[in-house]
Amino acid sequence: MVSGIRWLVGVIMLVAAASPAWADKRVALIVANAAYRNAPLANPLADAGLVAASLRKIGFDTSVVENADLAAFDRALGDFAERARSADIALFYFAGHGFAVSDGLRPVSVLMSTSADVTSASERVLRSGGIPLDDVVQSLSGRARATLIFVDACRNDPRVTRAAGGTGRGFARIETPDNASLFIGLSTRLGETASDGEDGAGSPFARAFAAGITVTGQRIDDVFRGLRDKVRTETSGRQVPDVVQDDLPQGAMVLVREEPSAVAVTQAPQPVANTGTPAGAVTGPVPATIAPDGSKLALSITPPPPPAGAGTITACDRLAGSATDLDKVAPGIEFRAIEPDKARPACEQATAADPQSRRLMFNYGRALDAAEDYAQALVWYRKAADAGSAAGMANIGRLYEDGTGVKKDIGEAVGWYRKSAVAGNSVGMNDLGAMYESGIGVRKDVREAMGWYRKAADAGNAIAMRNIGLLYRDGKGVKRDYGEAMTWYLKSVAAGDATAMTEIGWAHERGLGVPQDARKANDWYRKGALAGDGLGMNNLASSYAHGTGVERDTQQAVEWEIKALQAGNDFAFGQMADKKAAAWPVEFRRAMQAELKARELIDGPVTGRFDAATVDAIHRLANR
Structure with a gap:
């Protein structure tokens, strides 16, 4: 195994639901490759058996291809693409070696056939022995009404690692079709290895996955939470499954409904006019951001429609509403300005009077959050998120990132930020960009970070504007340009960001694109400090x-x-x-x-x- 990383990748092209009656047409293909030259694997065939049994149990017409060479792999994929044409749900599962190799321009994730010499140190040899995951996605997308792709690969194998000179090959970003909803999970966190399990018994992840997909009433993101806990416990914390992309508006895919009903496969919700949306906020699909190298950085973004009757302003809105909530009906209040003693009872009363309002659920979560009742804040944020609140999704991510009210879990944080971002919330976009910039919970990718910052800035997010300025100041992912940095700081200040005032002060203190001037620096530090920025206060001190x-x-x-x-x-x-x-x-x-x-x-x-x-x-x- 080259990378020492084991993947599970799920791509869901539409949000789907299904019933125990299996009235819909479900097709599945499992490719299980174990007989690799010089580096055979013990468990892919066992994993395939476990997964196939579970898929058949929940109504999938399942085919299994074992130890496929390149020609057989390609033929099986082509045949499956044709079978998927008339299906409601098509599911592809791969078990075997798979890792990222360079195509000469960028890293590409490749699923290896048994024709491959997986111990080779040559990128060309590795690339010629498998099928790029991008090709799998492209060949299957749009064939069925809902398409799921799972890749369970990269078990730790010292023979493969030695061939790569002891280095790992990380997971590569997938080139996906526009206007597709995506759910991408890994069977372990990036850069970490996964257990292959006892020979012939199946891997810890495959066993948890096979069991999880048959549970009645569970959404796909809940399945991942459950299997993450199982795998983490079984491996004593050495392996922690991780979600690296979740573009489903609400994670709303349930394979096994509690009550029999016809299959409901729906298009992503269309944007609905919202009189409470701030100027510049995303209210419809947003074109993919273009990086300096011309590549697309992200998919289109469609926020969920606001619920009916969302226009009534309550005391809860005035005392705990957020300016960045797409559902807002009042201007909003900064989090630090919330007075919990007033906001908490007001929101408790408002949610009791209108228990279906996701906006009020979110506001109540903020009031509880400000009161440092983090456990209950999480409860209400989750209620809001389940009802489609993109702002609630972002705040759940923050609680997971900080470990407040819940055990710290960076993978969960990234997943919730991504949900929020795709649903159109500028806070989620900015926070997801920050994760990519820092490389926390995801592979570090400053260009991807810039893409999300720009989307957030386009939606009016002042912090994102400042973050773009900082990237230009430091020359991260872009050519260093102090003038461009200052332009973005000033945009951020105009949008109300106090920290950008401090950054302007720092530019004057250091002479970064402007004449060095300590007095002007202090003028800006004072502005930032008086507007509540702690760094401005420190610099003025x-x-x-x-x-x-x-x-x-x-x-x-x-x-x-x-x-x-x-x-x-x-x-x-x-x-x-x-x-x-x-x-x-x-x-x-x-x-x-x-x-x-x-x-x-x-x-x-x-x-x-x-x-x-x-x-x-x-x-x-x-x-x-």
């Missing part, structure tokens, strides 16, 4: 402490640094609590200790040395 661009004023420095700490600014906290305070003047450090003593956070002498007691006091001041 530093200027006062050192007398940079302003007259030195130690007391002002202390006041602004305390505000920065209380605003939760990580940089300020690092400066004060991580032994970096020594870089600040001793007069400032003494004054800070004196203030901490006046607040009864320390009781020792004022020395200017930040000892353990001082650092502990700073932790408490910053609520850390």
Whole structure:
């Protein structure tokens, strides 16, 4: 195995539902390859047997092709594409070796036939031995009313890893048709290996997958949560299945309905006019973003329609509504400005009066979130998301990313951000872009990040505008351009972002595309600080402490640094609590200790040395 990465990829071209009566036409093809030269696999045939049995149980006319060479693999795929033409649901499953190789321009995910020499270190040899996953998607998409593709591959094999010089080949982005809903999951996180299981018994993932798809009433995303827990437990945490793409508007695919009913395969919801949508928000399909290299970065985006009767403004809307919620009927309030004591009862009353309103469900979640009742906030965000709230999806992602109210799970966070983004929420777009920029939970891809930031910016998201500016400032994924960075900062400021004011100040302090000017820098730091930006507060404090661009004023420095700490600014906290305070003047450090003593956070002498007691006091001041 070249990469040491095991994949499960699911591509769902339409949202589908089905009944235990199997009145619809369901077809499936399983290709299981184990007999590879020099690197045979023990479990693909067993995995195929498990999956085939489950598929037949839930009504799929299932064919299995074992140990297919390249010609047999290609023939089986072509035949299946024809069978899929008149089907309601077509499902393709591959078990065997599969990894990313270069086609000369970009990495391509290739499913390997038994003709392949999978131990070869040559990209050309590897590429010639299999079928690109892109080709599988293209050949099957649009044939059936709903198409599912699953790839269970890349078991850890030292023979293959040695052939690659000990390096791994990561999962490659799939080129997908426009206007397709996608669900992509991995049987383990990127860069990690997966267990092949005991010989002949099936892999932990295949067993969990085969069991999960037969459960009555479960949506496809719920199936993945369940199998993730099973696999994580069985492998003692060494393998954690992960969802890397979920473009289904609500994850709403249920293979086994609780009550028999005719198959319902529906088109993605069409956008409906929403008088509460902010200017610039996405209200219909958005063309794919084009990267600097000309490639498409993302699929079209279609937000769910707002529910009927969404226009009544309540106290809950005024006290806890969000400006970025596509369902909003009031201007919205910043999260930090929510007063939980007022918002919580107002939203409890509003949801009781209108229990079907996803907008009010989301608002109630925000009120609970602001009250730090994270577990109940998650409950209400999930209710809102289940009803189609893209804003609720984004906030669920944040709770999973932060581990508040739920166990931290970056894979879940990425999945929810992607759902929100595809449903048209600019916060989800921006947060998904941030994951791609940092490489957390997904393969790092700055161009993909830029694509999502631009979509969010087009929808009016001020933070995304600032993030685009930062990419230009740092030359990440684009040519460094301080002038373009400043353009985006100013757009962000115009859209209401306080941190962009601080970034403009930093540009003036450092002379990044503008004349170096400490006074102008402080003017912008002050604007950012007064607008609530913690970094602006910290930078203004530093200027006062050192007398940079302003007259030195130690007391002002202390006041602004305390505000920065209380605003939760990580940089300020690092400066004060991580032994970096020594870089600040001793007069400032003494004054800070004196203030901490006046607040009864320390009781020792004022020395200017930040000892353990001082650092502990700073932790408490910053609520850390």
